[in-house]
Amino acid sequence: xxxxxxxxxxxxxxxxxxxxxxxxxxxxxxxxxxxxxxxxxxxxxxxxxxxxxxxxxxxxxxxxxxxxxxxxxxxxxxxxxxxxxxxxxxxxxxxxxxxxxxxxxxxxxxxxxxxxxxxxxxxxxxxxxxxxxxxxxxxxxxxxxxxxxxxxxxxxxxxxxxxxxxxxxxxxxxxxxxxxxxxxxxxxxxxxxxxxxxxxxxxxxxxxxxxxxxxxxxxxxxxxxxxxxxxxxxxxxxxxxxxxxxxxxxxxxxxxxxxxxxxxxxxxxxxxxxxxxxxxxxxxxxxxxxxxxxxxxxxxxxxxxxxxxxxxxxxxxxxxxxxxxxxxxxxxxxxxxxxxxxxxxxxxxxxxxxxxxxxxxxxxxxxxxxxxxxxxxxxxxxxxx
Amino acid sequence: xxxxxxxxxxxxxxxxxxxxxxxxxxxxxxxxxxxxxxxxxxxxxxxxxxxxxxxxxxxxxxxxxxxxxxxxxxxxxxxxxxxxxxxxxxxxxxxxxxxxxxxxxxxxxxxxxxxxxxxxxxxxxxxxxxxxxxxxxxxxxxxxxxxxxxxxxxxxxxxxxxxxxxxxxxxxxxxxxxxxxxxxxxxxxxxxxxxxxxxxxxxxxxxxxxxxxxxxxxxxxxxxxxxxxxxxxxxxxxxxxxxxxxxxxxxxxxxxxxxxxxxxxxxxxxxxxxxxxxxxxxxxxxxxxxxxxxxxxxxxxxxxxxxxxxxxxxxxxxxxxxxxxxxxxxxxxxxxxxxxxxxxxxxxxxxxxxxxxxxxxxxxxxxxxxxxxxxxxxxxxxxxxxxxxxxxxxxxxxxxxxxxxxxxxxxxxxxxxxxxxxxxxxxxxxxxxxxxxxxxxxxxxxxxxxxxxxxxxxxxxxxxxxxxxxxxxxxxx
Numbered sequence: 001x002x003x004x005x006x007x008x009x010x011x012x013x014x015x016x017x018x019x020x021x022x023x024x025x026x027x028x029x030x031x032x033x034x035x036x037x038x039x040x041x042x043x044x045x046x047x048x049x050x051x052x053x054x055x056x057x058x059x060x061x062x063x064x065x066x067x068x069x070x071x072x073x074x075x076x077x078x079x080x081x082x083x084x085x086x087x088x089x090x091x092x093x094x095x096x097x098x099x100x101x102x103x104x105x106x107x108x109x110x111x112x113x114x115x116x117x118x119x120x121x122x123x124x125x126x127x128x129x130x131x132x133x134x135x136x137x138x139x140x141x142x143x144x145x146x147x148x149x150x151x152x153x154x155x156x157x158x159x160x161x162x163x164x165x166x167x168x169x170x171x172x173x174x175x176x177x178x179x180x181x182x183x184x185x186x187x188x189x190x191x192x193x194x195x196x197x198x199x200x201x202x203x204x205x206x207x208x209x210x211x212x213x214x215x216x217x218x219x220x221x222x223x224x225x226x227x228x229x230x231x232x233x234x235x236x237x238x239x240x241x242x243x244x245x246x247x248x249x250x251x252x253x254x255x256x257x258x259x260x261x262x263x264x265x266x267x268x269x270x271x272x273x274x275x276x277x278x279x280x281x282x283x284x285x286x287x288x289x290x291x292x293x294x295x296x297x298x299x300x301x302x303x304x305x306x307x308x309x310x311x312x313x314x315x316x317x318x319x320x321x322x323x324x325x326x327x328x329x330x331x332x333x334x335x336x337x338x339x340x341x342x343x344x345x346x347x348x349x350x351x352x353x354x355x356x357x358x359x360x361x362x363x364x365x366x367x368x369x370x371x372x373x374x375x376x377x378x379x380x381x382x383x384x385x
Numbered sequence: 386x387x388x389x390x391x392x393x394x395x396x397x398x399x400x401x402x403x404x405x406x407x408x409x410x411x412x413x414x415x416x417x418x419x420x421x422x423x424x425x426x427x428x429x430x431x432x433x434x435x436x437x438x439x440x441x442x443x444x445x446x447x448x449x450x451x452x453x454x455x456x457x458x459x460x461x462x463x464x465x466x467x468x469x470x471x472x473x474x475x476x477x478x479x480x481x482x483x484x485x486x487x488x489x490x491x492x493x494x495x496x497x498x499x500x501x502x503x504x505x506x507x508x509x510x511x512x513x514x515x516x517x518x519x520x521x522x523x524x525x526x527x528x529x530x531x532x533x534x535x536x537x538x539x540x541x542x543x544x545x546x547x548x549x550x551x552x553x554x555x556x557x558x559x560x561x562x563x564x565x566x567x568x569x570x571x572x573x574x575x576x577x578x579x580x581x582x583x584x585x586x587x588x589x590x591x592x593x594x595x596x597x598x599x600x601x602x603x604x605x606x607x608x609x610x611x612x613x614x615x616x617x618x619x620x621x622x623x624x625x626x627x628x629x630x631x632x633x634x635x636x637x638x639x640x641x642x643x644x645x646x647x648x649x650x651x652x653x654x655x656x657x658x659x660x661x662x663x664x665x666x667x668x669x670x671x672x673x674x675x676x677x678x679x680x681x682x683x684x685x686x687x688x689x690x691x692x693x694x695x696x697x698x699x700x701x702x703x704x705x706x707x708x709x710x711x712x713x714x715x716x717x718x719x720x721x722x723x724x725x726x727x728x729x730x731x732x733x734x735x736x737x738x739x740x741x742x743x744x745x746x747x748x749x750x751x752x753x754x755x756x757x758x759x760x761x762x763x764x765x766x767x768x769x770x771x772x773x774x775x776x777x778x779x780x781x782x783x784x785x786x787x788x789x790x791x792x793x794x795x796x797x798x799x800x801x802x803x804x805x806x807x808x809x810x811x812x813x814x815x816x817x818x819x820x821x822x823x824x825x826x827x828x829x830x831x832x833x834x835x836x837x838x839x840x841x842x843x844x845x846x847x848x849x850x851x852x853x854x855x856x857x858x859x860x861x862x
Contacts, residue, residue, distance in 0.1 A: 282483055294852070302834060303795075303834070305828065
């Protein structure tokens with residue numbers, strides 16, 4: 001869009017990942033005028049190339065309220081957006097073959113039940129009976145029936161179409177060149193020359209969120225990470241739930257999609273913020289294969305056909321920066337989802353819409369306080385799968 | 386010492402063989418040649434398996450002497466270089482190629498890398514192209530050269546390009562029943578091309594001789610053909626086409642289909658080489674400096690960088706090797722380089738004639754019926770891709786792949802990738818080079834989990850082994 005005049009809108013969103021696009025959708029649903037600007041196409045970075053897991057299982061406690069809120073949206077997602085996202089509620093099992101892991105998972109399950117996650121602890125025998133395709137003998141497992149998966153390549157584009165139908169302006173291939181606050185309003189200028197003004201600005205720039213915040217003199221400790229995936233050739237459906245298994249401190253996670261391909265993740269790959277491209281690291285693939293042939297032994301004779309990695313922002317405690325800016329009124333940060341933001345997407349959208357339109361949100365987001373690293377922070381545990 | 390640079394050559398066809406020979410002769414001793422093939426020679430000078438005893442003239446025809454020279458040059462390196470046949474290079478990462486063979490996977494570090502990865506058939510999907518009995522032209526030729534087999538009892542060769550007539554000739558000569566040769570290029574195309582090919586009359590005459598031979602055998606030859614469909618239930622029963630304003634049907638039980646060749650440039654892309662759009666051929670090629678230098682320590686030669694044919698590949702392989710040698714302080718004789726340039730110049734002019742004679746009928750792609758399969762690996766139809774274009778308005782092909790799955794399967798889009806780009810271009814009106822190309826990604830071909838697991842980190846391996854060992858101990862849980 002080539003415009004020379006400055007157009008006025010209610011909310012400007014920078015970043016067309018799932019956080020930004022869902023924010024646009026839920027804001028537009030509630031009648032706000034929204035303009036979203038994305039450097040490339042929507043949902044191409046971490047939002048588009050991730051595992052596609054819709055997992056509440058194993059999430060850190062501060063994330064559970066948001067994750068559960070998102071889960072309620074996922075349950076009706078296709079009715080909301082009017083299109084298929086290849087969503088499947090298959091359940092998700094975290095398996096344990098080390099006593100210390102089992103103890104930690106049991107502890108987590110008690111906490112999660114207080115939040116209403118819907119957890120079932122399984123014995124080793126129950127895991128074997130329920131998931132006969134798991135090849136390793138395990139001590140037990142933690143199963144969440146309400147978890148599942150969606151096709152990440154479709155979800156964000158589909159949300160973008162739905163947001164447009166509601167009147168949101170979603171501008172792709174139009175990077176924001178400058179963003180500033182003139183005392184009353186935010187003013188942005190894009191590569192195409194578009195100028196827009198709004199009293200509210202949403203920073204949904206993902207791995208680039210800290211760079212955008214720096215334009216408003218706010219410094220956040222955001223690192224970059226690259227989740228890495230491997231996919232097999234298709235074969236008849238066998239893996240009925242997503243399976244998660246920690247090996248040597250990092251998770252291995254796998255699911256089989258409707259088409260028959262088995263997708264597994266183990267990272268990290270290597271990301272480059274300047275080029276916006278990520279590379280998969282072959283060693284992860286070797287390690288994942290080693291784990292896979294034990295956990296999913298039928299893979300031994302099968303082939304993998306693709307591997308990839310995506311660029312993602314990571315915070316020191318793997319929880320996002322989500323909340324209002326202290327420095328600039330009207331600026332809301334929503335970035336740094338640290339490799340597990342896909343499931344949160346619709347929840348983020350609802351929360352951002354509430355922050356903008358109600359001035360407050362009904363969901364607990366205290367754990368995401370963008371300024372939590374300024375004071376000595378409490379240690380928090382979060383898994384990266 | 387310069388001669389100690391670790392050099393890896395990928396591919397043992399005309400380009401790779403000549404590159405390795407040139408490097409070895411110049412004193413390079415740390416030389417590894419990796420090839421997916423069981424023996425050197427490439428597709429064109431492919432050797433027959435052990436136990437087959439056809440004479441060279443029956444395998445290579447007029448090129449027998451060239452084939453033997455190339456084989457001999459390669460065989461002279463036996464025992465002198467680290468030669469790894471039956472080995473796939475499936476990825477390149479941080480100064481090493483990743484390989485896979487029957488025994489597992491491995492990595493080979495290099496200081497310099499020569500990529501001579503060859504080409505594969507260029508396909509236009511027509512209705513029925515995935516029926517059993519449809520082969521590519523190159524595949525048809527391999528069946529004959531390798532196993533002395535015909536792809537069927539009544540064979541039609543269809544498409545365009547010099548390979549169309551060569552394969553038909555080879556089949557007919559070997560006694561196979563060739564029913565028809567259907568060429569999308571018109572007679573007028575050939576007249577235009579012949580003027581440019583006349584600079585190398587011997588090669589031009591050879592092409593004409595194939596046609597004469599086929600005519601003498603009373604094989605149906607049609608030009609300016611528009612292929613409509615390949616018919617059949619479980620396998621091929623015939624082919625529909627129109628020519629000269631008339632529809633026709635030829636019964637057959639096998640079809641060899643091809644429209645020229647595409648460079649196998651995935652490894653070059655993974656190695657970070659830039660690509661360049663060749664507008665005349667409507668295809669992407671690897672960009673290099675004119676000597677084969679395509680990146681930092683990366684050299685390309687032969688059909689894997691741009692389609693030129695076997696003679697070009699031999700010369701380009703030698704030229705890339707000379708460039709590499711100059712870069713490590715072992716410059717070769719200038720006179721030889723000048724001779725190579727002269728010969729390549731002549732061949733390039735001839736090549737333009739070939740391209741003019743057999744233009745790629747790109748227009749067919751936009752006209753393909755909705756129900757025709759575009760991506761056979763993922764079973765995605767033209768209609769499904771068109772629907773995704775309409776709904777999501779993707780700007781380039783990688784996005785389209787993500788949205789509709791074409792190019793995501795076992796072949797990694799090597800077959801359908803260029804078709805997808807043509808379709809996106811035809812549907813949106815954007816120029817072909819503006820819709821991009823599918824990015825080359827590793828693994829370039831499927832790799833078995835069972836093979837890669839041997840390269841796992843020892844700590845990960847130990848973790849998994851500890852889990853296995855504990856099986857018996859924890860019955861109490």
